[in-house]
Amino acid sequence: MRTKNPTTRPRKLPIARRDGIAPVSQSAEYALRVMTCLARGDQIARTAIDLAAEASVPVHYLSKVLRRLVAAGLLSSQKGHGGGFVLARPASKIRFADILGAMGEAPVGGRCAFGWGKCDAKNPCPLHPAWSALSDALQSWAGDTTLADVAAGATHKKPRRRG
Amino acid sequence: MRTKNPTTRPRKLPIARRDGIAPVSQSAEYALRVMTCLARGDQIARTAIDLAAEASVPVHYLSKVLRRLVAAGLLSSQKGHGGGFVLARPASKIRFADILGAMGEAPVGGRCAFGWGKCDAKNPCPLHPAWSALSDALQSWAGDTTLADVAAGATHKKPRRRG
C-alpha cells in the first residue's frame, strides 16, 4: 500500500540543467546514450538497470525513456527473467532523427525564429538566413547519423564522411 | 487603480514550449531577435515597448532580457524621455556567441554527451565523434555570425507588397 507521506520533505534533486548550448533536451540525450549502448553491444537483451549504469542515467527515469523508445518502435522489450531491451531493427536503420522524434523533439521544422507566423526564402525574416544555416546543419546531422556510425566508432573509428 | 489582488487570478499563461530541436533557449532566442532589430535600425534609441512589438516578445519579459544584455555590455540604455536601447558597439563586433553568452548559454564547452566526466579525441566516449560534429557546427555558427550579417541580410529588401 502506498504510504503517501504527507510531509514529503527532504529531497535533494540535483536536476541536470542545461549548462550550455544544448541542441537536444536532457531526455533526448539520455535516449541517444542508451541507444548507443545497445547498438554497441551484441543483440542480447540488456536490463534497464544495466543500461542505466553504463549510460550514467538515473534508473527510474531511464525506464520512462525506454518506454517511449519502445512505444516508438525503436526497441523491443521482454519481461521476466532474462528479459530486457533490444534494438527493434538494425543499427544502420535507426537514425538520430528517429530517436529524437521518439522523445518528442520534432524535426526543427519551419518555425520562424523571429516569431513570424511563416517565413521562407521568398519572404524571409531578418534572422532567416542565419537561422536556416543552423537548422539545416542540425537537421542533416540528425538525419544522416545512424546508430551504426556510433557503434563502429568510439574505440578506433574511421574518419567517416557523411554527405 | 489596481491593488495587489490577493486571490489567485486565473491567468492564462501560454508559455512558449520548445516545439522541436531548439539550439537555444527561449530567452536566448528573444535576445537574438531584439538585437537583430537594433542592428537593422539606425542608431537611434528604441524603447522596450517598441522592440517588443517588432520582435513579438512579451513586453515585461523582454525588459528582463534587455537588462541582461545591458549588464553584459552589449547594449547601452538611456532612461527618460527619448531614451531606450542602442547597441553598445558596431554590429560587426557583436557575435551571436556574445549574445548567447549574455543569456547564460555557455559556449557548449567540453561537456561529454555520454555522461563521462571527461572525454576527448584521445579518450572518446561512444558518442564523441557524432556529438563533436554537431557541437563544432553550433560553435562555429555562433562564433562566426555577427549582427552585421543579419543587418545586411533582409534589410533593404523590405518585404513590401507591391501593388
Added chain:
DNA sequence: CCATCAATAGACCACGATGTCCATAAACAG
C-alpha cells in the same frame, strides 16, 4: 503453483524557465 526477475504504469515532487505585475529611480519637458 510459487518465487523471482524485469518491464509497465503512473502518482508525486522539486526546480528552473517563462511570464505578469508593481514599485522605484532617473532623465527630460513644461
Added chain:
DNA sequence: CTGTTTATGGACATCGTGGTCTATTGATGG
C-alpha cells in the same frame, strides 16, 4: 518644481522537465 517617460528591480505565478517512488503485470525457473 511637477509631471511624464523611460529603464530598473524584484515579487510573484505557472508550467514543463527531470527525477523519485511504489504498485502492477507478465515471463521464467524451481
